Amino acid sequence: xxxxxxxxxxxxxxxxxxxxxxxxxxxxxxxxxxxxxxxxxxxxxxxxxxxxxxxxxxxxxxxxxxxxxxxxxxxxxxxxxxxxxxxxxxxxxxxxxxxxxxxxxxxxxxxxxxxxxxxxxxxxxxxxxxxxxxxxxxxxxxxxxxxxxxxxxxxxxxxxxxxxxxxxxxxxxxxxxxxxxxxxxxxxxxxxxxxxxxxxxxxxxxxxxxxxxxxxxxxxxxxxxxxxxxxxxxxxxxxxxxxxxxxxxxxxxxxxxxxxxxxxxxxxxxxxxxxxxxxxxxxxxxx
Amino acid sequence: xxxxxxxxxxxxxxxxxxxxxxxxxxxxxxxxxxxxxxxxxxxxxxxxxxxxxxxxxxxxxxxxxxxxxxxxxxxxxxxxxxxxxxxxxxxxxxxxxxxxxxxxxxxxxxxxxxxxxxxxxxxxxxxxxxxxxxxxxxxxxxxxxxxxxxxxxxxxxxxxxxxxxxxxxxxxxxxxxxxxxxxxxxxxxxxxxxxxxxxxxxxxxxxxxxxxxxxxxxxxxxxxxxxxxxxxxxxxxxxxxxxxxxxxxxxxxxxxxxxxxxxxxxxxxxxxxxxxxxxxxxxxxxxxxxxxxxxxxxxxxxxxxxxxxxxxxxxxxxxxxxxxxxxxxxx
Numbered sequence: 001x002x003x004x005x006x007x008x009x010x011x012x013x014x015x016x017x018x019x020x021x022x023x024x025x026x027x028x029x030x031x032x033x034x035x036x037x038x039x040x041x042x043x044x045x046x047x048x049x050x051x052x053x054x055x056x057x058x059x060x061x062x063x064x065x066x067x068x069x070x071x072x073x074x075x076x077x078x079x080x081x082x083x084x085x086x087x088x089x090x091x092x093x094x095x096x097x098x099x100x101x102x103x104x105x106x107x108x109x110x111x112x113x114x115x116x117x118x119x120x121x122x123x124x125x126x127x128x129x130x131x132x133x134x135x136x137x138x139x140x141x142x143x144x145x146x147x148x149x150x151x152x153x154x155x156x157x158x159x160x161x162x163x164x165x166x167x168x169x170x171x172x173x174x175x176x177x178x179x180x181x182x183x184x185x186x187x188x189x190x191x192x193x194x195x196x197x198x199x200x201x202x203x204x205x206x207x208x209x210x211x212x213x214x215x216x217x218x219x220x221x222x223x224x225x226x227x228x229x230x231x232x233x234x235x236x237x238x239x240x241x242x243x244x245x246x247x248x249x250x251x252x253x254x255x256x257x258x259x260x261x262x263x264x265x266x267x268x269x270x271x272x273x274x275x276x277x278x279x280x281x282x283x284x285x286x287x
Numbered sequence: 288x289x290x291x292x293x294x295x296x297x298x299x300x301x302x303x304x305x306x307x308x309x310x311x312x313x314x315x316x317x318x319x320x321x322x323x324x325x326x327x328x329x330x331x332x333x334x335x336x337x338x339x340x341x342x343x344x345x346x347x348x349x350x351x352x353x354x355x356x357x358x359x360x361x362x363x364x365x366x367x368x369x370x371x372x373x374x375x376x377x378x379x380x381x382x383x384x385x386x387x388x389x390x391x392x393x394x395x396x397x398x399x400x401x402x403x404x405x406x407x408x409x410x411x412x413x414x415x416x417x418x419x420x421x422x423x424x425x426x427x428x429x430x431x432x433x434x435x436x437x438x439x440x441x442x443x444x445x446x447x448x449x450x451x452x453x454x455x456x457x458x459x460x461x462x463x464x465x466x467x468x469x470x471x472x473x474x475x476x477x478x479x480x481x482x483x484x485x486x487x488x489x490x491x492x493x494x495x496x497x498x499x500x501x502x503x504x505x506x507x508x509x510x511x512x513x514x515x516x517x518x519x520x521x522x523x524x525x526x527x528x529x530x531x532x533x534x535x536x537x538x539x540x541x542x543x544x545x546x547x548x549x550x551x552x553x554x555x556x557x558x559x560x561x562x563x564x565x566x567x568x569x570x571x572x573x574x575x576x577x578x579x580x581x582x583x584x585x586x587x588x589x590x591x592x593x594x595x596x597x598x599x600x601x602x603x604x605x606x607x608x609x610x611x612x613x614x615x616x617x618x
Contacts, residue, residue: 012405020419026434026478027422031445033437042440048447104324111317119595120328128539130563131580134573135335136341137489138355158331165324184309190316221429221542222560224547236429240546251437258430269425270418279604280483281528285490 027262033255034059041251059256075242077235079257081231081240086261088149089234090217093156097213100157101164102206106194109172110180118169122282125162129222141225147229155227156217163279164213170283171205172198208272212279225230235261310352343367343577350571358574372578377579379554380562385508387469387558391476395533396526398477399484404514406489424482432546435475436462439547465555468548472556475543482535484529489527531594538587559583 029050033041036052036059043049062068063079104121107113136155137146145151175198183193199206224234233241239257241251269276277285338355344365347358371377402420406413423431438445439461449457461467495518503513541560544550549567550557557565563579566572 100323103320107317107320113317152613
């Protein structure tokens, strides 16, 4: 009995250990690549090394300034613009989605208005973005929104609205009504109740929703690829454009960019781990 | 029941307003609060949809030199839809997408379920391993695509590891051979999304009432028996949700493919989204793309309605079985 328990325990650790290694290998390979000097980017399969032999910050210097000691390659722009674009558009998109979503979620949860709203909002999430982008691209061009921060923020706000709306709706459903009712009886208007009573009670869920939506916006690639051209491309778009021209594969530089793009969601994701299931299933499952 | 009081007179009253007035106030505020969401939907669904229908009935393209409003000049009614049903490349892309779903989603499901069962009871280091296992799904998909692009280079780590274990020099040109490229792309998808399946299934398993499991244990049921007889039936809803979620997302697959292979070599990893992308930007067949998009929209909507009916039905059964299991416990 005891023996088999030890065996089971060891087997569990072995399997989980293996899974963890598989989960981390691609991340580690990119992270170490970001610190490898150019000579180590590619090498024969026998000399392949997992850790940089001569670790360097050249890749980071290169992507942000356009030149580094050993990287004499011309690039037409540096990563500062795309980094600002990623931060600005993901943040503003999050503000739009969470504001609009929270208001609508409260209304649907409390006042039973807009019966079809939840499903029609959810539908936004169902279709491949590329299948419905033609009219959006035409509209964006017509309204002068292509390659602007406000145009990209607006579409981000719309695309992540289903998540903020459904998440906040389940959070509002969890809040007991008694306190609100008491405040109403005291003579507060419904808006004051929402603003001063309910919102303070959902502070933590609201923060979770904000982080969750930010991760989604930050992770976008396809939309920025279609709706930006030059000035407001985001980090993932910039990163994948880096290899085209005559520069060849800029493994290390791209890895450095990838690392920068990958860190915020991973960190934020750990922060909101408790609510990930709820968020990813649109509130259908409450963990 | 209060006597009927009109709005005007109730507003004149300084203190407690009657409940029916409060309800009216609430409804008014509610209507105001959903207004922004409704306007956004109107802006992004209703208007573009009409536009997409209109354009799909013409030959209009962005290089025609006329605004889309004048697309009727090249009206062709249903020619684009006829093309849709006879376009062999499109159907090949759809078949390829379905193939990737059929291979990747069950793999993700089995691996995720296996991992979830390992995490049911606590053990030292559980939280750390849990966070590590969730990392892949937090990585930006386009970046994940680039990671796998590097891993699968002919002089990359995957070949190195294979060489190590096979004791011979493996130099597979992963991304240039059709079926190898497809394998690599599926591997990337499985790597990135198994954590999601794991996460949701684990939540489902943990929501199974513990007393039932304990009772079954006392009656002498082994873990496989308990799993099959108690856990699996209880998890039906969760399983349906996770499978639907993954299938929908896999159908949209674009970022990873686009970064890793651009659909190549040839068209061997060209999914439906990539095919649409190429039609949009290489062929500039916008009206045809509009028709493809609309047709997919209709097909997916029908599937969604069927799926929702099914899910509602399942959830109702679940609720009637055990109301206390709907809200799970926290990890």
